[in-house]
Amino acid sequence: MKPSILYDDSWEKTLNEQMNASLHPSSWPLFSLTAETKQRIIPTEFHGLLAPNFLPQMQFLPHQIETAKTVMEEMNGTAILADEVGLGKTIEAGLVLKEYMLRGLVSRTLILTPASLVNQWAKELRDKFQIYSLVQRKKPDWSWNGVQIASIDSAKQLKYENDLLDSLFDMIIIDEAHRLKNPATKNYQFVSRLQKTYCLLLTATPVQNNVDELFHLVSLLKPGLFGNNAFFNERFKKGKRSVYDQDAFHALLKKVMIRNLRDETSQKTVKRFVQTIRITPTKEEKAFYDSLAGCLPNSITLLTLQREACSSKYAALATLKKQEGFNQTETALIAESIKQNSKAEKALEIVKEHKEKAIIFTQYRATQQYLELFFRANGIPAVSFQGNFKKGKKDWMIELFKGPAQVLIATEAGSEGLNLQFCRHLINFDLPWNPMKLEQRIGRIHRFGQTQDVYIYHLAYEQSVEDRMLTLLQEKINLFQSAIGKLDDILDQNWVEEHIYDAFQKSKSIGEWEIKMQNLAAVLE
Numbered sequence: 001m002k003p004s005i006l007y008d009d010s011w012e013k014t015l016n017e018q019m020n021a022s023l024h025p026s027s028w029p030l031f032s033l034t035a036e037t038k039q040r041i042i043p044t045e046f047h048g049l050l051a052p053n054f055l056p057q058m059q060f061l062p063h064q065i066e067t068a069k070t071v072m073e074e075m076n077g078t079a080i081l082a083d084e085v086g087l088g089k090t091i092e093a094g095l096v097l098k099e100y101m102l103r104g105l106v107s108r109t110l111i112l113t114p115a116s117l118v119n120q121w122a123k124e125l126r127d128k129f130q131i132y133s134l135v136q137r138k139k140p141d142w143s144w145n146g147v148q149i150a151s152i153d154s155a156k157q158l159k160y161e162n163d164l165l166d167s168l169f170d171m172i173i174i175d176e177a178h179r180l181k182n183p184a185t186k187n188y189q190f191v192s193r194l195q196k197t198y199c200l201l202l203t204a205t206p207v208q209n210n211v212d213e214l215f216h217l218v219s220l221l222k223p224g225l226f227g228n229n230a231f232f233n234e235r236f237k238k239g240k241r242s243v244y245d246q247d248a249f250h251a252l253l254k255k256v257m258i259r260n261l262r263d264e265t266s267q268k269t270v271k272r273f274v275q276t277i278r279i280t281p282t283k284e285e286k287a288f289y290d291s292l293a294g295c296l297p298n299s300i301t302l303l304t305l306q307r308e309a310c311s312s313k314y315a316a317l318a319t320l321k322k323q324e325g326f327n328q329t330e331t332a333l334i335a336e337s338i339k340q341n342s343k344a345e346k347a348l349e350i351v352k353e354h355k356e357k358a359i360i361f362t363q364y365r366a367t368q369q370y371l372e373l374f375f376r377a378n379g380i381p382a383v384s385f386q387g388n389f390k391k392g393k394k395d396w397m398i399e400l401f402k403g404p405a406q407v408l409i410a411t412e413a414g415s416e417g418l419n420l421q422f423c424r425h426l427i428n429f430d431l432p433w434n435p436m437k438l439e440q441r442i443g444r445i446h447r448f449g450q451t452q453d454v455y456i457y458h459l460a461y462e463q464s465v466e467d468r469m470l471t472l473l474q475e476k477i478n479l480f481q482s483a484i485g486k487l488d489d490i491l492d493q494n495w496v497e498e499h500i501y502d503a504f505q506k507s508k509s510i511g512e513w514e515i516k517m518q519n520l521a522a523v524l525e
Helices: 008-019 028-041 062-073 089-102 117-128 159-165 185-192 209-221 231-237 246-253 281-292 302-311 313-320 330-337 343-352 366-379 389-401 434-442 463-471 479-487 495-506 512-525
Strands: 078-081 109-113 133-135 147-151 169-176 195-202 272-279 358-361 384-387 407-410 425-428 454-461
Touching: 062 078, 062 089, 062 109, 078 209, 078 330, 089 117, 089 169, 109 117, 117 133, 117 147, 117 495, 147 281, 159 479, 185 209, 272 343, 281 302, 281 313, 281 330, 302 313, 302 463, 313 330, 313 366, 343 358, 343 366, 343 425, 343 454, 366 407, 384 389, 389 407, 407 454, 454 463, 454 479, 495 512
Parallel strands: 078 195, 109 147, 109 169, 133 147, 169 195, 272 454, 358 407, 358 425, 384 407, 425 454
Antiparallel strands: none
């Protein structure tokens, strides 16, 4: 016999009357039940994490769990996440966000990123953390009470300023936060005025030029931790790159910053194989390179021109053609005689040999355009990635690379923020002379989520300036990276980058440059 079911809809008849009688219809039993439910859901103490149990599909690394615990238990949800490239700062931030959401402490969240990373953030949160977000586009709704993601350039527009500055956000997350290093910029001023309860700043390079940048980043999170500007200058600042009383300084810094290094984490399952390939230039390429000393444009050093020529004749010609009368020079005639690029031939050989996706980095757009045409002419689908592309086009280029394209040719804009774990071959067509920028490039494929060994190829012409640079730096590059990377040394050793830049920009000859670089290597050793 089926049980009978009685439906009671009497509440519907008095609903309007109850709604009109009180702005906040409630009852003591309902309040008591709500309070009891909250007590059961929200832990009474902040020890350990709830989120990993809610995300069984995720295998977090130990350093990511420890980072999230430290942010929760010791930093009150306000921190600079400054891990080395590829260790999963986005994962750590997502874990912290999920944790606060599970505890009922965070709902309204604003995530600000470079435009090219907006969709990537939305996908990461959805796929990895089951957090669904609203991507703010042309007609944003800043009143959204959940997680919203926007580019910082669009959010700071004057027409949105009042909506955002009048709002209180439970949490704000800012990716690539080193772009906020200058307090005189609109980005910094905008972020400093946002009202928030918790805040995370993500950057692999918390210091790029001087100690003031770190002071300003910390002041965004915890104003007064280092005192005001005058006190900081008197108490800690020792020139542009050093500090007095390092123990006291680092003790304060560790209250707000976490920096994990690859060598100190357990992420050692994926290996990195680096191969330097020295290429013999053709007779015409060698003649073009040797002729550059006789046609230097104003304010351009020979080293600059030779570096461009080591990339492609098109990169060097982009500079040389700005000089009046260049087309009548012997160098111009030699350039016309060059019918092939030996580096491009080697890159094509690598791509064909492995039959897998590969990313190629070059510093010069003229070389990038040439390579895209070169690969397509040889039956290899290739696409380009540039910093001046609009966000939609950048996203589309990455989707093409995931799909039909075998090769992605990127300028330095592609070395920041992109997740390309589906690729494991990287060709440095020309090398940045800054080891940290080289590490940023490699971090696109050698990062959290990569499941296969990665292969890096450095291409260099024999008996050229880049060949001599590689000879000098090959054994020292790990030394440079470790000197720049450690938190304890991040200020005092940051002069390494400045020294490399000065050696390249101001040396009048290769000999002078080599002496400066040898001196730097000796100091570091």
